Amino acid sequence: MAARYAFTAPLWQWKARRDEWFFVTVPAEISAEIRDIADGMTGGFNSVRVRVRVGDSRWGTSIFPGEGGYALPMKKSVRTAEGILRDALVDIELELDL
Numbered sequence: 001m002a003a004r005y006a007f008t009a010p011l012w013q014w015k016a017r018r019d020e021w022f023f024v025t026v027p028a029e030i031s032a033e034i035r036d037i038a039d040g041m042t043g044g045f046n047s048v049r050v051r052v053r054v055g056d057s058r059w060g061t062s063i064f065p066g067e068g069g070y071a072l073p074m075k076k077s078v079r080t081a082e083g084i085l086r087d088a089l090v091d092i093e094l095e096l097d098l
Contacts, residue, residue, distance in 0.1 A: 003037050003096040005030050011074060011088050022079060023071040024090050031069035034096065041098050049097035054090060055082040060097060 007027050014021040026034070038048045047062035048070065057078040063070035072092065074084070084090055 003034070003098075005034075005094045006092065007094075008089050008091050011079070011084055011086055011090050013086050020076070022074045022076075022086065024074055024092060025066070025068055026063060026070040026072055026092075026094070028069045030094075031065075034063070034070060035065070037096060038098060051095045051097050053093040054078055054084070057081050063094075 005026075007030060009024045009027065011022055011024055014023060034048060042048055043062060046065050049060065049062050050072070051060050052058065052072065054074075059075065059078065061073055061075075063072050065071075072094070074090070078084070
């Protein structure tokens with residue numbers, strides 16, 4: 001049985017780099033559950049492999065632990081295809097890929 005989640009969260013820009021890196025934070029409750037499920041099955045930087053759906057876009061990526069929950073990177077191609085701008089609320093479907 002796969003662990004699947006659906007949530008809505010704002011898109012934010014990571015300011016630590018000059019190029020444009022955008023993320024959505026996985027809510028704290030869901031992040032805690034993912035942390036428990038993925039214990040011992042994480043990759044570099046304690047990342048967790050996931051499959052994501054936003055609108056008509058689907059892709060595989062990793063989420064990374066951070067303050068307040070895992071950070072989900074939002075690819076430019078997805079943001080463009082789905083018309084998502086910084087600070088917009090994004091409807092996310094996420095599935096663990098363990």
